[in-house]
Amino acid sequence: MEHSRRVGMTAALMTYLIWGVLPLYWNLLARADANEILAHRIIWSFFFMLLVLALTKRWQAFKADCRALWQNKRRGAILLAAAFIISINWLTYIWAVNHDHVIDTSIGYYINPLMSVLFGVIFFREHIGGIKKFCILLAAIGIFLMTYQLGSLPWVSVVLAVTFSVYGALKKQLQLNPFSSITLETLLMLPFALPYIARLMMSPENHFSLATPDLALFLMGTGVVTAVPLVLFSYGANLLPLNVLGFFQYISPTIGLLLGIFFFHEEFGLAQISALAFIWAALALFTAAEGLGGRK
Template identity: 55%
Template sequence: MQNRKKGLLAALACYFIWGVLPLYWKLLEGASAYEILAHRIIWSFLFMVILLTLLRMGGIFRSTVKDLVSHRLKGALMISAAFLITANWCIFIWAVNHDHIVDSSFGYYINPLVNVFLGVLLFHERLSKLKWVSIGIALVGIIGMSVELGRFPLISVSLALTFALYGAAKKKLHINPFVSITLETLLVLPLALWYVISLYLSGTGHFLAGDMTMNWVLMGTGIVTAIPLILFSTGANNLPLNVLGFCQYLSPSLSLLLGIFLYHEPFTTVQMTGFSVIWLSLVLFTISDFREQRGKVEQ
């Protein structure tokens, strides 16, 4: 029970931080999404190196690197994971700072359903009839909203797809989460450093440009990236998957509320209908998943 309580608190804290993260990116509105992304990569890498050193995980890191180098498929999956999470971060930061928080929250609502669909395609997982119904309802909701709005919800679907594919790559790799995020940021670090240095030399960068607050907020991107990942790892190790899956809806719910009530983004009747359909599909999905997990426990 103590481990379960610890896991639940960690999971709730993780999803709460992810849910209010738009508040942090809004502090950096003066910088472009690409500059923020580059700093997020750099400072996340440095923070994770310090963390691995304090946890004395250097041996695990080195053995993981050797394993990835000796297995081409694993190496390719790690590179794919690095670029997928980089793309996901970039899309999310751009969406927040261009007043599309509502769209981003929609993306993370449909993410669990995309995960399940990829599980069928890539891992040959079997779904219950109720889960197939929930996916069908979600698809109808996305198509209906696209038709009514006259545009495809590109931001939402891109966020859901990149994060789902990232999760699929991580599932294949089975790597320690701390080591994984360190390697992912390391792989794209040269591009991030090149971009930040280019901005500095051209005089268009915001780091070391005289604004100390901006400097500290940019450096803090590493902390706000790493801490939720640590909390998520703790939650995942101490909670059943159905409880962890239910907690994840906290994050897009908080983002949705921020988008509507704090930043006054439009939330039309069409969007409300689309969200309602997705929420219905998630309720059915959660019920089905809960039944499956309970059945496994009883066996």
């Protein structure tokens, strides 16, 4: 039991560390357009997941999941919606990193747990008590203050929080093995990604060529940096209680925040500080409420 817990914690820690430093990887691809990076991410993630399925001997489970989805058209539609939503999330994140919005991505993923609670109330009629309602209100105040002080809505933060929360809600309804899910999600996006890359290959804007071999390798590597943390996350989720796993999720946005300030040298002024102060207070109360009984 103790060994399983250690393995689970290692897997979870590695997952969120990888997700935390991903801005550094997307920055290596900054010469390419966000749409091109996304298309390659979809293509190479699909092929890498096929390799993962083969190495982990999950083909039979994958085929069974495919048959079940084919027989249940509603679940198939949910999977298609999830694929579109996560693609929007990926595109927004890639664009944000390469357009000096790393701190905004961090704020978005700090908000995400509270947004997920709100969506649980809206979509699943989950009951939450006064403390958690107050936590959501605090986060909303933080975003309002940031919007007021900047003069515009921090749309990157909002889009990332909303899309990932919607994605999580859809996946909760889907109840599909994560290995099968990411393979099928990328498969469903291939009809969009492949023609786009094929057309791009014939234009001067293409970055997947002999003229840029380093960038071509990094584009292929998007499949690895996408699939590896997802595989690690699935192991961590299976071996750890949700309250322990939930604690690790704050590692990624914290690393992103530090990278945004000290590596990308983005502006970190009163607007961001005030928003984060309210969001951090909300998360601290939310964590305490979870520890005291989950529904307070």
